[in-house]
Structure formats: structure tokens, C-alpha cells
Amino acid sequence: MDSNISYIKSLLENKFPFFGINKIRELSRLVFEITKRDGIDPKSFIEGIEFSDYRGAKTSLLKLRYPSTYSISSKDSFYLPDIDIKNSDKACLEQGEFNPENIYYTREVENTSLYERIKTLFPSSAFREILSLKEFLKDNKFSLEKYNQRRENLFLVKEKFDFFKACPCTKNVVCCNYSILNTGYGCPYECSYCFLQGYQNVSGIILPCNIKDFLDVDKIKPSHGRLFDLPRVGSGEFTDSLVFDDITLFSDDIVKFFKENRNISFEFKTKSVNIANLLKIGGADNITVSWSVNTEKMIEENEHLTPKLEERLKAAKKCAEAGYGVGFHFDPVIFYENWRKDYEKTIENIFDFIDGKYIKWISVGSLRMPAELKKVIESRFPDNKILDEELLLCDDNKLRYTKRLRTEMYEAIIHKIKKYDKNVVVYLCMETAEVWNKCGGIE
Numbered sequence: 461m462d463s464n465i466s467y468i469k470s471l472l473e474n475k476f477p478f479f480g481i482n483k484i485r486e487l488s489r490l491v492f493e494i495t496k497r498d499g500i501d502p503k504s505f506i507e508g509i510e511f512s513d514y515r516g517a518k519t520s521l522l523k524l525r526y527p528s529t530y531s532i533s534s535k536d537s538f539y540l541p542d543i544d545i546k547n548s549d550k551a552c553l554e555q556g557e558f559n560p561e562n563i564y565y566t567r568e569v570e571n572t573s574l575y576e577r578i579k580t581l582f583p584s585s586a587f588r589e590i591l592s593l594k595e596f597l598k599d600n601k602f603s604l605e606k607y608n609q610r611r612e613n614l615f616l617v618k619e620k621f622d623f624f625k626a627c628p629c630t631k632n633v634v635c636c637n638y639s640i641l642n643t644g645y646g647c648p649y650e651c652s653y654c655f656l657q658g659y660q661n662v663s664g665i666i667l668p669c670n671i672k673d674f675l676d677v678d679k680i681k682p683s684h685g686r687l688f689d690l691p692r693v694g695s696g697e698f699t700d701s702l703v704f705d706d707i708t709l710f711s712d713d714i715v716k717f718f719k720e721n722r723n724i725s726f727e728f729k730t731k732s733v734n735i736a737n738l739l740k741i742g743g744a745d746n747i748t749v750s751w752s753v754n755t756e757k758m759i760e761e762n763e764h765l766t767p768k769l770e771e772r773l774k775a776a777k778k779c780a781e782a783g784y785g786v787g788f789h790f791d792p793v794i795f796y797e798n799w800r801k802d803y804e805k806t807i808e809n810i811f812d813f814i815d816g817k818y819i820k821w822i823s824v825g826s827l828r829m830p831a832e833l834k835k836v837i838e839s840r841f842p843d844n845k846i847l848d849e850e851l852l853l854c855d856d857n858k859l860r861y862t863k864r865l866r867t868e869m870y871e872a873i874i875h876k877i878k879k880y881d882k883n884v885v886v887y888l889c890m891e892t893a894e895v896w897n898k899c900g901g902i903e
């Protein structure tokens with residue numbers, strides 16, 4: 461990939477010898493994206509550019525790159541950063557048991573039950589004491605290449621501050637008043653669109669050993685979103701809620717706490733099927749286990765190392781039978797040729813497995829990302845197709861599909877869900893009031 465980009469740059473430099481670095485950089489980005497998307501040879505493509513001036517060449521390339529949105533978008537909607545793809549940053553997509561080579565811990569967690577349990581579960585790992593995560597990071601510079609090795613390192617810490625907070629959401633959208641209980645940081649799965657890959661600065665998985673300190677009615681004070689019966693708290697923001705549950709058994713303490721606090725709703729958000737402990741302890745109506753779902757094609761192409769849709773739905777069915785509420789998150793909804801038919805199929809599959817009366821909510825949110833994540837995705841997943849579509853830069857510095865396309869996708873998904881069960885609570889995640897209203901209003 462590195463050489464393909466250098467090749468494109470040198471072809472452009474030859475064709476436009478009087479253009480400066482910045483102009484060549486922008487044109488290279490456009491040629492790279494068009495030729496990758498269309499699977500065509502850059503050499504003949506560049507030879508075919510008819511314009512010799514910069515403005516003409518760039519406009520013609522923008523029109524080819526953004527055929528549906530060029531004429532309706534402002535010029536600053538097209539995000540054209542330099543291309544900086546390194547083969548060494550490519551994500552490792554080999555399946556394997558989580559078995560960290562190194563387990564770093566701080567002295568204060570040494571007597572905790574999680575530390576003891578991890579010692580038993582991973583007898584051959586090297587246990588290394590560290591002063592603090594902050595000190596460790598000072599001596600261990602982070603890079604994307606190291607992020608790819610995060611499954612090799614587990615950090616056991618005492619979390620002192622970051623237990624509970626309002627979901628950060630984004631500006632100018634309808635917020636659902638969700639709150640987050642932070643049960644860890646880092647995920648072993650490899651979803652191409654994952655925001656953590658652009659956010660996490662630790663090459664490892666971090667688990668707090670003091671989860672009981674989190675579960676305190678004086679600390680958990682969620683707000684109440686008006687679509688829901690109860691104020692909602694959930695884990696699963698900075699890690700998958702259940703992927704490590706067989707190791708941590710956090711669900712023991714969480715389920716116990718929320719069974720004693722039925723005025724708050726708790727949600728485990730996952731793509732895993734790691735539900736054995738949940739089934740063992742049994743659920744309650746205010747505890748929901750929810751799955752992020754997608755079309756089979758998008759799961760196959762983008763949600764690497766995760767269980768297939770059918771496995772997730774079987775797990776959801778078992779959780780419903782064990783007394784938990786279940787939820788689903790169509791997030792991110794991804795645009796591609798057969799999106800409508802395939803998302804409808806996923807909805808059919810959900811209702812084939814689960815009676816609507818067990819479903820507490822379904823959220824829908826389209827693919828979006830901080831602009832800088834684009835470079836991380838193309839480096840880690842050079843074969844991804846999600847960036848080939850027309851994602852436009854918005855006011856909050858995030859890339860999204862147009863409002864028109866987002867609305868069309870939401871309407872199709874909501875319509876199909878409501879055909880199965882008109883009473884299911886459906887909400888949009890990170891969407892503007894304008895889009896909500898176009899999709900039938902804020903219920």
C-alpha cells in the first residue's frame with residue numbers, strides 16, 4: 461500500500477510538474493480514493509485527467525469521488541488529509557483466545573479478588589508490577605503498531621475517578637440522557653469503524669479491580685430520558701460490556717446491585733455471546749442485555765473476530781428466557797448497494813428469535829466518525845469499503861452521510877421494526893432534531 465501511494469504521487473508530479481506539495485497531496489488523496497473504490501489502475505486514470513490547471517483537475521476529481529453529493533455540498537465538506545498508510549499498522553485479524561503475555565498491575569490491586577482470579581486463569585503470563593498506568597505510559601510510547609498488540613497486555617488498576625459519567629454524545633443532536641458506568645478500557649475485537657482505535661493511547665486492555673467501589677447509590681445518579689421508563693445507565697462505551705465477563709465476573713456485582721436498585725435501568729452492551737454468568741445468576745426487568753447488530757455482510761466485512769448475527773440472537777433469546785430485558789443497537793448503519801434488503805433481513809431475524817415484548821429498546825445510528833479516524837481506519841483496515849462511500853465533514857468535525865441518506869435509512873429500518881411490533885421503543889443515536897422529525901418525530 462505504501463508503494464501504491466508513492467506511485468500515485470510520482471505519477472501526479474510527472475503530469476503536473478508545476479504543482480506544489482499541497483496540491484499534489486490533495487490530488488493524490490482523490491486519485492487514491494477513486495482508484496481504490498473503482499479497482500482501476502492509477503496510471504491510466506491519471507493519464508486520462510483532461511485538465512492541466514489545478515482547479516479544473518481538482519473539480520473533475522471531486523465530481524468523480526463524490527458523484528451524489530458534490531453538487532449539493534459546500535466545498536469544505538470534502539475531507540482530504542494526506543495519505544499516510546503504513547503496512548506495519550495493519551490490524552491483526554487472527555482469531556485466538558485472550559491470553560495476555562504481560563499482566564501489569566499496581567500494588568494496590570494485589571489483594572483483590574480479580575487479581576487473584578487472573579493469577580489463576582493466566583498462570584503462564586508474566587506479572588509485572590508498575591507504579592501507575594501514567595508512569596508506565598511515560599516510558600512506553602504509544603503507536604498504532606502497538607495498538608495492534610493490545611491483546612498481549614492486560615493492566616489491572618484501581619480506578620479512582622472515572623466510574624460514572626453522562627454519555628458524551630455530540631453537539632447539536634437529540635441526547636437520550638444515557639449514563640455510562642465504566643467497567644474497563646480496550647476491546648479485543650477488531651471492528652473497522654471502532655472509535656477506540658483513534659482514541660485509546662494504551663496498548664493493552666485495562667480492567668479496574670475495584671468494581672464494588674463503583675456500585676454506590678451516592679455515585680450513580682443517572683438522568684431520565686423521556687422515552688424510557690427508568691433512568692438508564694450502561695457499560696460498553698470504552699470496552700465491550702461482556703467480552704471479558706468470564707474472566708472478571710463483573711456481572712455478579714452489577715446484577716446484584718441493580719436488583720437491589722430497581723429504580724435504575726442497567727444495560728450490558730455487547731457483541732459477544734459471553735453470557736454464561738448472566739444466565740447463572742438470572743435477570744431482572746430493569747437489567748437489559750443488548751446487542752449491537754448489523755447485516756450479515758457488514759458483520760463479515762467489518763466486525764472482525766466477533767460472533768455472527770445468529771449467535772448473538774441466540775444469546776439474546778437465552779437472556780430473555782433468563783429474565784433479562786433485551787435491546788438491539790443498529791449502530792452503525794452502513795450504506796452499501798443492498799443495504800435496505802439486508803437490514804430488513806436482520807430485523808426479520810431479530811423478531812424470528814425474540815418476541816417484541818422482551819425488547820426494551822432498539823437504537824439506530826448511522827456510520828459516523830471523528831474526521832481523524834479516517835486515516836486510522838485506512839491504515840489498520842486497508843481493504844475496508846466503508847470509507848469508499850460519500851462521508852461528508854460536518855460542523856462537529858465528524859464524517860457522516862448526508863441527512864437525506866441518513867433519513868432514508870432510518871425510515872426504512874424504523875418502518876420495518878414497527879411492522880413487527882409498533883410498541884417497541886426506537887430511538888436515534890447522535891441525530892439532529894431535524895432528522896428525528898423527518899423520521900416521524902421524537903416519540
Ligand code: SF4
Nearest residue numbers: 627629636638889890
Ligand atoms: S443519543 Fe447516543 S450518544 Fe447521545 S447520549 Fe444517547 S446513547 Fe449517548
Ligand code: SF4
Nearest residue numbers: 647649650651654731
Ligand atoms: S465491539 Fe465495540 S469496542 Fe469492540 S472493537 Fe467493536 S466497536 Fe470497538
